Amino acid sequence: METDSLKALLENVRSGNVSTEEALLKLKKMPFEDIGFAKVDNHRALRVGYPEVIYCEGKNLEHIKKIVGVMLKGDSNILATRASVEVYNAIKEVDDSVIYNELARICFIKKREIGKTEGKILVVTGGTSDIAVAEEAAITSEVLGNTVERLYDVGVAGIHRLLSNTDVLFNARVLIVVAGMEGALASVVAGLVDKPVIAVPTSIGYGANFKGLSALLTMLNSCASGIGVMNIDNGFGAGYLASMINKLGESRV
Template sequence: MEEKDIEKLLQSVRDGNTTIQDAVLELKKAPFEDMGFARPDIHRGLRQGTSEVIFGQGKTPEQILKISEKLIDNGQKSVLITRMYPEAADFFLANKADDLEFSYDKLSRIGIAGQQIEPGTGIGKIVVATGGTSDIPVAEEAAKTAEILGNKVVRLYDVGVSGIHRLLDNKAMDEIMSANAIIAIAGMEGALASVVGGLADCPVIAVPTSVGYGAAFGGLAALLSMLNSCASGVSVVNIDNGFGAGYLANMINKGFSQHLVD
């Protein structure tokens, strides 16, 4: 939808020929922009409530920069770039406009262009827990995704079942019992999700990681264990999919927080 089409639509609303609801519906149908190598979904934020995210893996540094610029030029305040390699981040920093803010975290391979996040300032509470320190890169992808979407995130790292007293510590339990959503991230046998699911009164999103020895099969063992969890309220995303978990936790937390307001 071009600017003239939007103006015509708004004039129709003003004149009483189109209802506000019908106008919103038309705006939600507004198209993408064709860049040849990519078609950024400019109005995804309007349609779904969350703007487009760039999956950096497999894209060239030039493509990542150009897509980010296109989204920001069309009004997107922040652009989240997942699976961004350090070389792409270096290229972005060297070639971006001077007034375009950009930050990069090597651990999670998350890049953020535009308006930066302020950790701890969001709504509600999402807890991100890991079985071990080796799971932190996936956990940070989940945590930073949730933060940039406007959620308050609390991190509980290295609280796996091999030392379960760490999870049952009073401080950790207080965080678990007061969360609106919990992301449980673990490799090996993936038991953390079931344990957390048996303690919490909120949805638990299980993330299997590719951490583990040979029979872990790159996260497949943890995935199957989480899918077979006997704890109620546990859902599972794909192996190492921290972004998917953070996005889903955002939807749960926002829905719960809105319910409290209503």
């Protein structure tokens, strides 16, 4: 936000020319911060409930550092996804408090305390090869303020492993099911629970898996109701959507 615009708005509120409700609406519409190569949306949290997230893959390291520097001026937590070790080291030069999860490829800078929901998000995987994508989903959900549980390696090749954990499945408010190969696990889980299931196909599988396409098509064509499908390997998107759903349920508790 431009400093002069903010000062003018605050002065109008103090003088009674603008109501609090009008000011809030104006804040939601105020400009982004233009730093030349990027336009940092510092008011996204005000508009949609969550701050802007940095997608790092393909970005120049110096650009990432400058974006982080701008975001540090605010009071929101900073989340960076698809972050390599090189990205982590670059961000660490800007703020050495950054936390890095190499498996999930996520960097996180904590600027405020994170509350935890009563409702739980359960992240389920078919196999251990799916855990990297699952952890991206789980950590995203945790950073956004949710209570997250994990149930890994319970794929349909040994379905008794899943069926022995039905209590865990039933206790979740939202479920994220991450699976590669043929991606059947999401259909099985959705046939057992009365909660929303977010299916995430992964690129894990042999040649005819087509880098996740077979799992994606299976999930899209599921005969089980209550499934929403993310793009291939999009753990972040699943964690974000699960958080939105979970928070809706929280407001009714």
